[in-house]
Amino acid sequence: MHELGIVMKVVDEVEQVAKENNVQKVTNLRLEVGEVSSIVPDLFKDCFEWAKKRTDYLKECDLELIILEGVSYCRSCEKTYKTTEYAKVCPYCGSHDTYLITGNEVNIKDIQVV
Amino acid sequence: MGDKKHPTKKSKKLKTVQVKTILLNRNVFEGNDKYAQKLREELHSKGVFLVNVMSSPGAGKTTTLVKLINNLSTTFNVGVMEADIDDDVDAQLIAKKTGAKSIQLHTGGMCHMDAEMTRQGLEEFGVDDLDIIFIENVGNLVCPAEFDTGAHLDIMILSVPEGDDKPLKYPLVFEKSKVVIINKIDTINYFNFDLDRCKQNILMRNKTAQIFPISAKSGDGVDALTKHFMKLIKTFKNQDKISEN
Structure with a gap:
């Protein structure tokens, strides 16, 4: 299960922050997930529900996923385009010389604590 | 009359819970990436590659590692860290067939190695007498690519039966792989595998990938691969500073 490894990283990191800040519990966690980060949101949520029961601070934490759009840049014509529609090939000039600008992120944006 | 109070006003003190937001904006892979570097x-x-x-x-x-290690170990001290979910x-097999120093790591159900697991393995292993160590990551094309292990070089082995479309999928x-080995080339006539198309697909993903078609079983192409590794190890040893992977 690919999502589980990433969930464990997120959970460990948030647990650490909660401990350092002497909070009682974490009630909400917002995570930015890129469209082409190869994370399946539903599976990620299921893994999170399983993992949070085994934590000290996240037992009652809600998870909110913010999906970030995949955008690629073409070096040949210097335009940007939607990655999920055209993948590696630029729709404007047909060049393969492109790279991903956004859409591969897995960022912990913020947490709510009491 | 005057001492009648509205019920809500004579309420007990409500406990106020203060909700606080902690801004993190933290890349989940960042911790691992720093640790890996x-x-x-x-x-x-x-001097360990x-x-x-x-x-x-x-x-x-x-099988590929056994062939490659047998060639490299005439010049270098080679070690192997095997990462699998279970068993050894x-x-x-590596120890028996090559005599190279080897250790088996269990990832405890995890589908990949990360930098911390690699360090733990290396500490147990002892690296001081070695020139090159191979981590045989968990067999999986997804997760191992996402977690930096701290390696100086990432390589991948694609085999003919898997199909020439794997670089697209x-x-x-x-x-991520600077070296791509296409293994089981001796079976190419039995599968619908187009070597040129496969190379094109790989280069579309990674313009500078070095591609080596081999048969680990028959030994075809292993010499060219060995030479490339000899060169890589020497370059590495002469480098003053290393860049990020």
Whole structure:
């Protein structure tokens, strides 16, 4: 299960922050997930529900996923385009010389604590 | 009359709970990436070249490594870290067939190695007398590509039966691998596998990938691969500073 490894990283990191800040519990966690980060949101949520029961601070934490759009840049014509529609090939000039600008992120944006 | 109070006003004190937001804006992979870079620098200062080997299960990682290690060990001290979910068949096989120092790591159900697991393995292993260490990552084309292990070089092995379209389906592992080995080339007539198309697909993902078609079983192409590794190890040892992977 690919999502589980990433969930464990997120959970460990948030647990650490909660401990350092002497909070009682974490009630909400917002995570930015890129469209082409190869994370399946539903599976990620299921893994999170399983993992949070085994934590000290996240037992009652809600998870909110913010999906970030995949955008690629073409070096040949210097335009940007939607990655999920055209993948590696630029729709404007047909060049393969492109790279991903956004859409591969897995960022912990913020947490709510009491 | 005057002492009648509205019920809500004579309420007990409500406990107020203060909700606070902590802004993090933290990349989940960042911690691992920093840790990996530190490990890379430490190993470089000891002159140990760490290579992360990725592939699907059954692509021939172990067989390829046995051939390659037997060639390299005439010149260098080679070590192998086998990472699997369970069992130690690979470590035993490598040790038996090459005599190289080997250790088996169990990832405890995890589908990949990360930098911290790599460091733990290396500490147990003892690296000081070694020139090159191969990590045989868990057989999987997705997760191992996402977690930096701290290796100086990522390589991947694709085998003919898997098909020439794999670079299109699993882009990240091909983007990260500087060396791509196409194994089981001796079976090419039995599968609908177009070597040129496969090379094109790989280069589309990674313009600078070095591609080596081999048969680990018959030994075809292994010499060219060995020469390339000899060159890589020498370059690594002469490098003053290493860049990020």
